[in-house]
Amino acid sequence: MSTTYRIVEGTIGLVVILVVISWGFFRMLKRSYDPEMMILKWAITIPLVIFSLTAAANTGIYGPVVILVLAIIMSVMWAPHIGEWLCKPLTNLLDGGGEEPERKPHYSIACSLRMKGKFLEAVVAVRQQLARFPNDFEGVMLLAGIQAENLQDLPGAEITLNHFCDRPEAPPKQFAAAMNQFADWQLKLTQDADSARGTLEKIVTRFPDTELALLAAQRVAHLGGAEKILLAAHDRQPLAVPEGAKNIGLLETSGHLAHAEIDPAQLAADYVKHLTEHPLDTEAREKLAILYADHYQRLDLAVGELEQLIAVPNQPPKRVAHWLNLLADLQIRHGADYDTVRGTLERIVERFPDGAVAELARTRLGRLKLEVKGHQATPDVKLGVYEQNIGLKYGTRRRL
Numbered sequence: 001m002s003t004t005y006r007i008v009e010g011t012i013g014l015v016v017i018l019v020v021i022s023w024g025f026f027r028m029l030k031r032s033y034d035p036e037m038m039i040l041k042w043a044i045t046i047p048l049v050i051f052s053l054t055a056a057a058n059t060g061i062y063g064p065v066v067i068l069v070l071a072i073i074m075s076v077m078w079a080p081h082i083g084e085w086l087c088k089p090l091t092n093l094l095d096g097g098g099e100e101p102e103r104k105p106h107y108s109i110a111c112s113l114r115m116k117g118k119f120l121e122a123v124v125a126v127r128q129q130l131a132r133f134p135n136d137f138e139g140v141m142l143l144a145g146i147q148a149e150n151l152q153d154l155p156g157a158e159i160t161l162n163h164f165c166d167r168p169e170a171p172p173k174q175f176a177a178a179m180n181q182f183a184d185w186q187l188k189l190t191q192d193a194d195s196a197r198g199t200l201e202k203i204v205t206r207f208p209d210t211e212l213a214l215l216a217a218q219r220v221a222h223l224g225g226a227e228k229i230l231l232a233a234h235d236r237q238p239l240a241v242p243e244g245a246k247n248i249g250l251l252e253t254s255g256h257l258a259h260a261e262i263d264p265a266q267l268a269a270d271y272v273k274h275l276t277e278h279p280l281d282t283e284a285r286e287k288l289a290i291l292y293a294d295h296y297q298r299l300d301l302a303v304g305e306l307e308q309l310i311a312v313p314n315q316p317p318k319r320v321a322h323w324l325n326l327l328a329d330l331q332i333r334h335g336a337d338y339d340t341v342r343g344t345l346e347r348i349v350e351r352f353p354d355g356a357v358a359e360l361a362r363t364r365l366g367r368l369k370l371e372v373k374g375h376q377a378t379p380d381v382k383l384g385v386y387e388q389n390i391g392l393k394y395g396t397r398r399r400l
Helices: 003-031 035-058 060-095 108-115 119-132 137-150 154-165 172-190 193-206 211-221 223-234 264-277 282-294 299-311 317-333 338-351 356-366 368-374
Strands: none
Touching: 035 060, 108 119, 108 137, 119 137, 137 154, 137 172, 154 172, 172 193, 172 211, 193 211, 193 223, 211 223, 211 282, 264 282, 282 299, 282 317, 299 317, 317 338, 317 356, 338 356, 338 368, 356 368
16 A cells, blocks of 8 residues: 555545534534533543543653543533433434424414504514514414504505515415405405406416416406405495385285396397406306306306316316316206217216226216106106086995
8 A cells, every 4th residue: 555545545534533523512502502511611621631641642641540530520521412412312202302493483472462553563573583583474464464454554564565565486375375365355455356367467467377377367357246245345335225115915916016126138148248358267157158058048048158168278177176076966957868978977077087086986886877868858658637616426336
């Protein structure tokens, strides 16, 4: 073995030993309750060890005595730590050991201040936590909630949410939850449906062709009704109640008192107009399909509307299965044959073979023949002509 190789081997070994010692020393300091005292003890121990080894080599018969004295001194310093190391396996079972607790923000102080009505102090407490955890969603929503609901500072809440949501790495579900909450505040606090619509459309723009976008578009489609409800709550008008019918028990008929039925033609026209403006409104399209099938007897038009819903990408399996089951219901009610209905239900199994909706579809396929047969028209049975009032006649003999 060459001299160079031995030198390199010895150097590597020394480096490894120093790294291991340094790592152990760092871990010891990190787990110590009093790092400064631990450093002081090591600063005393290392010179004592060197002195004891030197004394043992140079003092002859007095060397063991010197080593004994130094050992007593070091035992006094290190006995608590040695006892702790020996007992640690047992204590770890009781207190979880030296594992560091998960670092997370705590908002209990801020929530307590908010409940006491100290809103500015609560904002300060939340911001202190967000300074350590700047992207914590819970803290961001808590801060925005205090600004919007308690301080009536909707622009400030918008800045808080935008600071979180404008990050490219913002999680999609948290982004959508923040925008939906801010839209709620815009509707509730300012009755501004247009601004709420713009807020929800941010979800559609940020995550197009996703379930989040579909849910946001569905909500946008129904903002008009929400705006009317909110405005009515803040601007209550006297409600004129028409006088009811008098002596209703003496009337020959009460047919004229029934509420006028909604014109199906007008209802279908309203649905078509609404879907022209909001084509992703699945609720309105589903109602239009049922109206086409049950009122107009146009199963083909109903199938077209439902197929549009089924073809929408990124819909959850439960919704797609619901529309396919509805299509099967309409086919059964309006005379489709068994094979057609079976093909509709088998599409659920083909699209989601391992899902719960597929198992439900298989169960329905097992009883499909009975279901189809139960909706088939029963032929009329013509009864014979029998003598009337036979039980009121006298002189009839009982035949045995």
